[in-house]
Amino acid sequence: MAGRMAAGSAALADLVRPASGTDPAGAHRLLPVLPELAGLLPNRGLRRGSTVAVGPGHPARGGSTSLMLALLAEASRAGSWCAVVGVPTLGAAAAADLGIELDRLALVPYPGPEWATVVAALIDGVDVVVTAVPGTVSASVVSRLAARARQRGSVLVPYGRWAGADVTLQVVRGAWEGLEQGRGRLRRREVTISARGRGAAARPKEIRVWLPGDRSTRATKPTPSRRTSLTVVGK
Template structure:
């Protein structure tokens, strides 16, 4: 199971053209997100032309990648094209479990030195473009890509520090659940996500969610069914809101 792997400029151009031509939702200025995340964003969705940065905080690996997947899920499920650039360890199975349509997902795991060119080309024809942020990226490149997203109506989602984003979502902390006294499996993770931005997003917000979540457990309630014994209702998972 994998998304559409993109290698070389010819393949990239071939992807961008059909993505642009088949965008039935192009007239809509807001792409949907999962209900649990909607309260973090102005107008409760991903506004076309905006830049929404995701940062994982410390320690590394505390839920940032899962948050990126969750951010894409509803837009992808609704018909939008998505692209992920510079994430060679991207988990296609995890993406599919959250509802991301792999047949409308482009993967560029190793963009190389032409990173900015690749991202700019995808912005031209893909609804949501996720990209890791190179350490050496300059302010002028950041400004140029954000301006291109505004012009083309794409949502740019930098995964890493990005100055000037309209909204920055940060995983403040995260705790795994499922391990008992030295045994068991990691079942789910409670993460705290903060949002801060500009304009309508200037007021800081924070929520706690189970990530990826368990549909069968009662949310935010003491004495909820333990994840180990909860019945499985679906292979597809979602976020579960714990506290706004």
């Protein structure tokens, strides 16, 4: 089964690479992100060949899955293919609500024990590859997948704890809006997202955004005494 899954992912990558139109000369090295999230990234976009992790947030805060999807939305609308591996609870309706083009989204909910092989195959042809991190991952696997993303010009988005990412996003606070006096409907969530990484991303950043967004982002500076990191929306 794992072999068939990897073969299927490789076949998908072969079909997607020409469809995405990736420039082998590297003329278009940045994939766009929502304006609300651009300030968290050192290049204000997803740099091809980079690893941008969405770290695990506190279960009570939530918001990690929404953050992960929001990170893909603008690139998807601009014509890039995206893949999400190992997130069986991800719903197409939620992805569409956050702006992802479903005809350019590949889902691999159950990659099997050879998940790293499946992810590597998708990196070969898909612009942005999200993968849930299955527990503890060896340093050799981390290095191998990051190197493959650099070589192929894809963006690797680990969804969970991942050592050595160029940038790690994490939801540190969140509050729902919509309920009034015990009734109403949960409509959107205000989340505080922090970012920390290496090189140009070493200086911590923090913003507050609405997910789903309404373009009313408010940027804030983290206090010196507080550790900040980036977390993706999740259950």
